[in-house]
Amino acid sequence: MSASIAPPDAGAPPGTPEPAELAPPTVAKPWHPWRWVISAAALLLLAQFVHGLVTNPGWEWATFARYFTAKSVLASLRVTLELTLWGTALGFLLGTLLAIARLSNNPVLRVISWVYIWAFRSIPMIVQLLFWFNIAYLYQKISLGIPFGPAFFTFDVNNVISGFTAAVIGLALHQAAYSAEIIRAGIISVDAGQLEAAAALGIPRWRQFRTVIVPQAMRSILPNATNEVISLFKGTSIVSVMAIAELFYQVQVIYGRNGRVVPLLMVATVWYIVLTTVLSVAQYYIERHYAKGAQREIPPTPWQKAQRKFREIAAIGVATPRGATR
Template structure:
C-alpha cells in the first residue's frame, strides 16, 4: 500500500519489474539451436546451393509456377462462388434445396480428391457428348466432352468443385454467426432476403469467413500438386521431371519448397490486409498494423494500438 504524504496525497508506488529468468534461458537455447541449424544448412555441401540458384529462375520452373498459381486462382474462384451458393441453399427453408446442397457436400467431402480429378478427366468415357436443350427433348447445341473438358479444365473442375463443398461450411458458419435480430430488423424494414444477405449479413460474416478461407487458399496452392494424376504440368510435376533426368533430387525439391514458401508468405500478407480491412470498427479484432508493417517500420505511436 502507498503511504500518504504530508499534503495528503498518496505516494507513488515504486513498481519493480518481475525478472523472467526462464524466458531468457529459453530464448538463448532457441537462438543457439537456430544458429546451429542455419549453419549446418549453409555449410553442408550436400544441399548443392550452387545448383539451386540457377534452377530457381529456370524457365521451366517459372512456367510451372505460373500454372500452379493459375490453377490456385481459378479453383478458388470456383470454390468460393460455389461455396456461397451452397451455403445459401443449405440455409434455405425449402427442404428440397437444402437437401440437394447437403447431398452435394456429402458426396464431394466423402470421396478422395484424386478420384474426383480422374473422374473429370475421363468424363468423356461416360458422356461422349453433352448439350443444351429441352429436358427429355431435343438438344439445340452439342459439344464433344473430350474436346471441351481438357486436362486444364478437368483440373480446375476437380479442385474447384471439391473446394466448394468445404467453403460452403465455412460460409455457413460465418452467416450463422450473425445475430438473427439484425436479419429480423432488416426484414421488418421491407428488405428482401437477397438484399439482407448482401448488405447486412455477408459484410459482417466476412470477419469469420476470411481467416479459414485464407487457410484454404494456401492449402489449395499445395493441393494443386495432385493434378499429376491427370497429366497437368504444375510446379511439383515439372520439378519431378527435371530431377528424373539429372538425379538432383534434393536441390530441385528445395527449389520447389522455396517457391511454395514465397507464394505462401505473399498470400499470408494479403490475408492479413483483408482481415484488418473487414475488422474495422470491431472490438474483437482491433485494427492493428500487420506483422509486415511492424517488421519494417521503426516505431508506431501508442494511439495505433488503442
C-alpha cells in the same frame, strides 16, 4: 439553523507541517531465469539449423539458384497459379450457392446441397481428379437441349474437357464442398437481431444479405477461407498424377533428368512458401478492412508500428544533443 463545514485541517494546531504526499511504491521487476535459458537454447538450435543449411553441400544451393528462376519452372508456376485462381473462384461461387441452398426454406434444395457436400467431402481429391480426367470413358459426347428430348448442341468430350479443364473442374467441385460449410457458418454467426432490425426498417432481402449479413459474416469466413485457398494452392501439386505441367510436376521432370532431387525439391518448397506468405499478407489486410465495424479503433499494421518506432527513435536523437549524457 445553519451549519458550517470546517476545512479538513481546521482543527490542526498552527505550525503543523502539511502531510507529505506518499511516494508510489517501487515494484520489483520479476526475474525469469528459465525464460532466458530456454530462449538461449532455442536460438542455439536455430543457429545450428541455419549453419547446416548454409554449409551442408548436399543442399546444392548453386543448383537451386540456377533452377529457381528457370523458364520451365516459372511457366509451371503460372499453371499452378491459374489452377488455384480458377479453383478458388469457381469453388467459392458454387460454395456460396450451396450455402444459401442449405439455409433456404426449400427442403429439396437443402437435401441436394447436403448430399453434395457429404459426397464431395467423402471422396479423396485424387479420386475426383482421376474421375474427371477419364470422364470420356463414360460420356463420349455432351449434348445440350431439352431434358429427355431433342439436343440442340453436341460436343465431343475429348475436345471440350482437356487435362487442365478436368483439373479445374475437380479442384473447383472439391473446393465448393468445403467453402459451402465455411460460408454457411459465417452467415449463421450473424446475430438474428441484425436481420430483424433490417426487416423492421423495410430493407429488401437482397440488400439485407449484401449490406448487413455479408460484411459481418466476412469476419468469420475470411480466416477459414484463406486457409482453404492456401490448402488448394498447395493441393494443386496432386494434379501431377494427370501429367499437367504444374510446379511440382515440372520439378519432378527436371530432377528425373539430372538426378538433383534435393535442390529441385527446395525450388518447389521455396516458391510455395513465398506465395503462401503473399496470401497470408493479403489475408491480414482483408481481415483488417472488415474489422472496421467491429473495433472502435483499428490496430496499426506492422509497417505503421515500425514507422512509429522509427519516429520515436528519431525524436530522441533530436532531443539529445551530440555529446550530451542522458
